[in-house]
Amino acid sequence: MNIAGLNERSRVWRLVALHIWHRTLKWMHGGPFFRLQPFSSVPSRLLIAPQDLRTSDETNAADIYGGRFLFSGHLVETQGRSPFEMNAVHEDWQRELHGFGWLRDLRAADSQIARQNARVLVEDWMKYCGRRHPIGWEAPVVTQRILSWLAHSPFILQDGDHEFYRRFVKSLAKQVRYLRQTINETEDGAVRLRASMAVASACISMAGQGRFARQSFRRLDHELTRQILPDGGHVSRNPRALIDTLADLLPLRQAFVAQGLEMPPAMVQSVDRMMPMLRFFRHGDGALAHFNGMGSTPNDLVATILAYDDARGAPPLNAPHSGYQRLSGGNSVVLMDTGPVPALAVSGDAHAGCLSFEFSSANNRLVVNCGVSPRSNPLWRKVSRSTAAHSTLTIEDTSSCRFLSEKPFGRLLGSPILSGPSYVPLEREDDMAGSRITASHDGYAADFNVFHERDLRLSGDGTVLDGIDTIRALGSVAAEHQYALRFHLYPGLRTSLLRGGSAVLMVCRDGEAWEFEAPGSALSLEESIYLSDVYGHRKAEQIVVTGSLLEKPAVGWQFRKTATAKLSRRGTSEFDDFDELPLEE
Template structure:
């Protein structure tokens, strides 16, 4: 094994929890035993009587876009035969989405009830136990929740009982998930397992159903404390997954209301408090256009928006304006800034009048033992002005392990500094991180008519020159001054500023230029300690989507480089 590959592997594995390694070995070495437990026929089950029918908002648009035609991740595909559930020409993630059966709970799903009955029957008939992608634990988890919501909805409760074979299939799926809980992965995957087992155990009645309910609640009790930080943020630091897990919490609260089960009702107050704090964190990380900032794995359309979540929370009677992060309003400056600092998760946001917002990343890449959705984006930032995104990290368009996935996770795809062509954190494969950047202390200071935020990271100390990157953002009336300082030896360093596709970059010379916004507003650019050039790059707002955009690249000519953007 080459030395660099051994190093990456060592610095990845050393952060894992012992139980992750133990469970991974168990699933690999005891496959026959796991399979035996997963295939064990569940005992008799029946449908539990609930206090009311399931009803909740739907945020996801329809996935079925034609006769036997589906759209996932920006890509169309067909379900014409049993083979298509595991079609070799489709990516694993696309097939996962097919098996989720999300269309059952998408917008205006009631109008497609007859089609959905056929779809569910097809899934049962064409996916025998443990055969294919649909029986892996993550798609099992999402499908179980969708099936329970659909079967517990007003259409079924209107009269016709749920067919016995469907209840049996639901029980078989719950048993298969119970035998494959993702303790080797943890994080959002395990939370999804816990939610699914809770839904299945709450919907079905019987000895096995009680076991699944107990397993699900035990996972949720532990993971809620582990995964949601004191400031309300989810510990993977992905606004996309954060929003997804907030929807999971809202679903659990609604499940407690609909089922009337005491084991859920006693936990509902904690779930409500966590959801309220999480909404405040998401509000902080949302741009004036109503969509999330792109930090770590993040794209539009995979999770609900802040508006979607607030609508759900309001239906549940939750106060959506509860502060969840430290908030200060700095008056007496040339401009008035509202500053929110999520100290535990590591982000700072600044809001000001006329649709101005900045999101600053001073965060760790994620939980040490599961940084699978992390990017090498420490000390990156995003900027909106006049309600329009101006500087934006590149987002994601795909998963997998190819070069494009690696490029989208790399430091050069974000609004921060690369040193000697290296990433600040060693992202590799599709979901791995070896040595990672550690952020330093955050400073927030208001004086001399400006608001200044500062931070640092040591991600480049692993290089021969042992470089530490210091960055300072200085906001004042109509201007952002960005000061980067590198301590240590380096041959080449570059700061990148990725423009939103609607923004035009025009350079007059190596130290001056301007950004032109769609509404005609202009930002003057001035550089000291560096030389600028323009590159054409790509922005990825959604899976399967790529848009051409401009990138301002500033090559350092000294250890200190200042880039200012003036829109006064």
């Protein structure tokens, strides 16, 4: 009997039952029952507008005024119609439109025309979508819209008449009420946490919310306590969740102080924990490592968030609750995934990248994971989550995790992880010579009867990274099974094979050079793709070491620095040919 298969099927049916139950409750709260319930009194006024920390681009204001809306990579020209009348458009475009995050661009223009345009678009939404819209009333979209309307309310309401003010506040109160009543049925994880922050922000910002404030503050305290781990990581193990949470939590904290309210204890503790963890994931160039759903780094937003960090100490080296390790020596940094898969309910964006690592030297990233595509394409999303898209070992091109397949429940439930590494023992040693991590995982135990063990050591001066990958058999192992050990290289590195193909030379833009070798093993340079570039997919390369589980169950390898930086990173022409054009899909 396949116990693993039975466990996976039971998890699927439990998810289906839970989803149907939540959908039923949400329909009751948001459908006819919601409309039949009496509205509470409309708040008389807005008291405060929480700050929006995200960066704006005033050049977008002219496009919006001209009826050109570029969201999620899709350009729609409205030809004089309201964008909220247009439903036959990509769903991600509609989500960004209905979220009103683009109000910050109109506000940055700081003109009377921009204010009038904002009021007209808000009025259109209340007219066409204020009662019901299949996308406009999704919980994450409602959350984003509440936060956007609150933050930019002074801009929207300036020069507006009293009647518009009243309708605006009434609509805002209705959305907050809907989110408050359906929050238990929203997707668990970062989505629910952000919804709790939106409700709390509304209770602080709107007058007459005392009866709901205590409840919303308790909810926020509960979600922060539950979702922010003791080391500062998020339960989803996604570094991006830290950026998004802090971007909303810091303005909320300021609003508490401005109103003279006592902050929930978890709010203070969570910020103090997350700030060092955000630094933990950063490479020398400021980018965050690509683990479990992290895509391109919004450097401007990260810099703004870190400006609120009063301590500004060195990042921690060990994040045991989040399941990550950091090695640091000289100017080199190694970040490694050493954790089990997240809980089923928060694994919708998690990756099969256990024991993968990223490696950087000063401002040069060398070894990376492929990251997450900014394009809303199910195929690329599936590729990015596979083990082969990470700098670790794969067996027979199989991922170390099993995801919920698209049929029959994928469209209903998404693609959470049904099974994967659950036992990831770890040992760490730090001394004057350097730092060493030894970890293993059982993700391949069920299918191939083996453990994968990885031993990494970074020298104290950061010039040498040694590794040993070992396949440990738990019983009989099929002779024909092959493994592939992958090291995805950051785009822009100039590479070449050395010594008859037994080593690889990597030269960075600034002239810094590294060599890779795996003595006694067959290695090759193959094509790869870097998905997390802000401008689109980029061609890249990967070092691949292959072998048989039985014939060569252990591979030793080394990255060694052979030349220091000789050129400034700006104003050089010798390495201009490194620039890559985005890879067409």
